[in-house]
Amino acid sequence: MKTIEGAMKEVTDSPDKLLDVQLEFRHDFNTPTSLDKGDIRDVLGPIFDVKSNYLFVTTSANPAAAEELLKYVGIRKNMSSPWQLRRKTPTDRPAYVAGAHDACNGLAFDASLIDVYLGYVITTATKKLGKNNYASYPLIGTRGVHSLERLASSIYWPTMHVLRDGSEDMFTHLIEHLNDARTFTALKQREVPQHYQTGELTVLYESGVSPLLIGKRKLRLHGQDLKNAIDFLVPFMINSEWRGPVSYED
DSSP, X not given: OEEOTTSOTTEEEOTTSOOEEOOOOXXXXXXXXXXXXXXXXXXXGGGOOTTSEEEEEEEEEOHHHHHHHTTEEEEOSSTTSOOEEXXXXXXXXXXXXXXXXXXXEEOOOOHHHHHHHHHHHHHHHHHHHOTXXXXXXXXXXXXXXXXXXXXXXXGGSOEEEEEESSOHHHHHHHHHTTTSHHHHHHHHHHTTTTOTTHHHHHHHXXXXXXSEEEOSOOEEXXXXXXXXXXHHHSOOEEEEOOOSOOOOOX
């Protein structure tokens, strides 16, 4: 490991690791300071190996699944009861907040539902492929935004999945079988006891419509090319925030 020529000693570059920066900050209670190494570096650092090959693929909601769900409404007695599902009629006036409108709740492919599917995909892929062979990150991230406040179009925003050496077939199989009986059972179990999304899960399972699609664009990179891309394109950022008293006097 060596320092970059002409740079400070805090910046280090290793031929088989991502470029790194280590800084020490003087502790100040009123102005805490930290180093942000970049979301991409944080996500890919744990799976990075300069000798490996990587495949980047995307997933997003299937428009056909979103259209299918809009045809149905759900009814239940209370939050612990399963949904009774039926096709929507012209006289229905459904609301779209599961748990708040149990008399006639419209089904929809919203941010909460895609979180259910993505949560299962990420957990399963990490378990089956290994935490050193799989990583993911959203193309458009959110911080401090409740799922009910996210844009309706956010279900179509791509989630990036990074697969290391020979994991493509298993990942493709996982996405293409999100509607099989075993996955459906596992997803329903995750919704206990409120059953918020079990109506949507049931409709897509019984209709056979895939909830997620894999994007056509793919990126394949050797570890050295990935290292060069991250080292050159992902900046570090020093963050500082004043938390002390505020005076409005001149």
